[in-house]
Amino acid sequence: MSAASINREQVDGALKTIADPETGRPLWQLDQIRNISVHGNEIEITIALTSYSAPLWQDTREHIIEHLQSSLPDKPTVKVEIVPLDRPAEPIGGIGLTAKSVIAVGSGKGGVGKSTIAVALACGLQQSGCKVGLLDADVYGPSVPHLLGTTERPVATDKKLQPIDVQGLKMMSMGLIVPPGEAVVWRGPMLHGAITQFLRDTNWGDLDYLIIDMPPGTGDISLTLSQLIPLTGAVIVCTPQDVALLDAVKAVAMFNKVNIPILGVVENMSYFLCPDNGKRYDIFGSGGARRKAEELGVPFLGEVPIQIKIRERGDAGDSFGNFADQEAAPHFQRICYSLTKNLAMQKAVNPPLPSLSVL
Template sequence: MNQIKHIVAVASGKGGVGKSTTAVNLALALRADGAEVGLLDADIYGPSQQRMLGLAEGTRPEQADGERLLPVLAHGLKTMSMGYLAGERTPMVWRGPMAGSALAQMLEQTAWGELDYLIIDMPPGTGDIQLTLSQKATVAGAVIVTTPQDIALLDARKGIEMFRKVDVPILGIIENMAVHVCSQCGHSEHVFGAEGGRRVAADYGVPLLASLPLALSIREQTDAGRPTVVSHPDSPEAAAYIGAARAIAATLAAQADGGGVQQFPNISISDD
């Protein structure tokens, strides 16, 4: 863990907003710029990174020294996921403390080596996994993923407030499914509302890192195990992910230059 320079959580208040797709593309974008990058799938109950990275079912990590696991390499990323440790059809019927323990083991007992960034694909919500991460690691910042829909924005705000309570900086917001462009006639339509991510970013004084379209290609590429940044690096969608990754890297570099090493947070929960 001491060999990891920056730990970045990619989170959302609710599921179905494209958080995992965002996490893998951000990791690949940082890797494309020459960084050493790890990707931890912390969604214990619904891991998806194994499929998104194009790894076959049954892929298992090797052991380094009888105690630690070697990360699985995919598209130049060092990765770890509960999907490697259980079958695709095996449900994790666990209570919260067990899920938190599984996260801690994957985080601490993986031989990550030297990394510039460890991207953590968080589960949706504000529960045990988020608190465990805040206790076990020094998180450099969090990226909040949302759609423009009002219901999604409500949950995104809860995610922002949760990270603020545990003293994790918000690096910015990424808005998915912002606009749909008809492939037949070119008509643009804001299916889930307009400018929602920008409004939340303005309310909290954080940058809107990217606004991604509701595009069939993004879904097809991740389902095929070749996310947008590696399959179509010259596309407008890949450019959006790369721009977001570079903005995150610049913020973290400035944070390291100006603030030194972040200390472990003291967690306090209140009703306000």
């Protein structure tokens, strides 16, 4: 068969199996294939994708090209253009929150860098093109404002708190409301009320992802969240040593008890690469989180080494700067990519029923 015999019907047929990375449903079902041009051995396609799947746009483009070249005769030249598709989030949980995925970032114990990873996830997804909110639910030790370099106090407009905008990332934290140095001494009901207010009474707007930095350990806030909103799942942060892994296993068990899926494990402080001699030092052991994730049957999202620059940027409130650092950026980018890729794969296996708004 000659290259000239490729026709529109063949291309249409080959594209039937290509899924939207947000919904897992075929692109053609949701009218996301906007244009197909066939000229001899050249194919040009325009598809529309949402900002939710922005980290996977390049993956989707490459998948379409590879699929068409392998399934059509004479390996045609394929060009794929991606244009933005506006598909607003649906309200969830009965509290007016509009977010497509709500992801809790937790740990079994403190001191493992949970907040650093939560902020990195939010920054990475936002820089990829997603609409992201970040809720600091670590009421007793709110460190997100410091990591993002802001002390701006939120104001209320039309009975709604306005989240603080940090380079396009929407953020809310108890650390912006309580005076510096003042301790929060609350029991469970007050914690429940505060988290409810942050979710219900903050003007988050339309979000692709809401990242929630959880308090360390297993406590009231996890129960509150499970009752208020349908969480997409949780990311567990731990370090490689056994004592941290024991607590991480408890965190996994806690989320399982409240029916919150585990989206993956991140190993922080994975190793130290000495800048003077290039030698690697496994200060807290090596690969423990990866092995434990395999034992528990949950995804391993990636590792972050001990880097002086990461610590310095956190202290200076420049967490976004990690994505401009050639040594730090790949570690954080891999975690963001792995998370969104795993979510897309889950949707592809079991696509949710479409809502009336996208039909």
